[in-house]
Amino acid sequence: MSLLRIDSSIRTQGSVSREVLDSLERSYLESDPGAQVVRRDLGLDPIAPTTWAAAVAAGMTPEDERTAEQREAVATAAALADELAAATAVVIGSPLYNFGIAAHLKSWVDLLITDARFAPGSTPLAGTPVVLVVSRGGGYGPGTPREGWDHATGWITRILRDVWGADVTVVEAELTLAEVVPAMAELRPLAAQKRAEAHEAAAKLGVALRAS
Ligand SMILES: Cc1cc2nc3c(=O)[nH]c(=O)nc-3n(C[C@H](O)[C@H](O)[C@H](O)COP(=O)(O)O)c2cc1C
Structure with a gap:
């Protein structure tokens, strides 16, 4: 059993997505403090968008002609793919920035998709539970003036559920700027x-992930 925790908030103090993931992680570990939690903090340790560009270029370049940068980018993508494929459950913090996905989370997805295992057409996360914790400063519910302006949650859910085949549960914390x-x-x-x-909801999901 191994839980992969992905954070992408650019702040550590006062981050709602991090706090909600903390609640989930606490309840996950409660029944078995020795359970393994692997952390990838994209907010503090982002993947450079240039890594993605180099990995894409590598895909169009014969292996023996690749630059050192391209080879390194392919290796980074493979390491991320290994990490994600090895997880029995995944939790992801997804803050809304400028009505879209956190750039750091987008870079992670983009780079993973350069690895054949995570390219569209395969479903590498089939049967893997993924909890997506969304944090938004404003309110985006039905009937609100900004309904439909959250262009992040639909996209990341599309990737996780429909491209990678994961079993996705979304937890939303909004009006965080109030x-x-x-x-x-x-x-x-x-x-x-x-x-x-x-x-x-996150605490309950932590227990459910342990049992899954
Ligand atoms: C650069 C930046 C852009 C933001 N853009 C939006 C936005 O478009 N809509 C919104 O509702 N909140 C926006 N927010 C507020 C965040 O979504 C909110 O603070 C959320 O709680 C961030 O997640 P965190 O608490 O885990 O850091 C923005 C915050 C920052 C720092």
């Missing part, structure tokens, strides 16, 4: 409720 944006002050009770619900 605490610090004065214009959102009246939304603070709702924001607190949503955050508590996200922690509760």
Whole structure:
């Protein structure tokens, strides 16, 4: 049993996605403190977009003609693919930035897709449970002015579920900016409720992942 935890928030202090993943990880480890959790922190240790470009170029270059940079990029993609394929469960923190996916998370996905195992057409995560923890500063629910503006969650879910075949559960914490944006002050009770619900859902999922 091995849980792969992927963080992609660019902050460590006050990061809601990290805190919700902490709740999940705590409950995952509670029944068996010796269980293995592998961490990849894309927020603190990002993959350079140039690595992806080099891996794509390598795919169009005969092996014996590849540059050192291209060979290194292919090796990095393979290491990421090994890590993800070895996980029995995966949890991912996905903050909303500029109405889209965190660039660091996009770079991780892009590089993985250069590895044949994660290219479209194969389903390398079939049967693997993946919990996606989404954190958003605003509110995007049905009927809200920004409904449909979250262009991150649909995309990453599409990759995980429909391209890679994972069994995806989404946990959403939104209105996270209510605490610090004065214009959102009246939304603070709702924001607190949503955050508590996200922690509760994450803790339950931690137990479920141990049992799966
Ligand atoms: C550079 C930047 C861009 C952001 N863009 C958006 C946005 O487009 N929509 C939104 O609702 N919140 C936005 N936010 C707020 C984050 O989604 C929110 O703070 C979320 O909680 C971040 O995840 P974290 O708490 O795990 O760091 C942005 C925050 C930053 C730092």
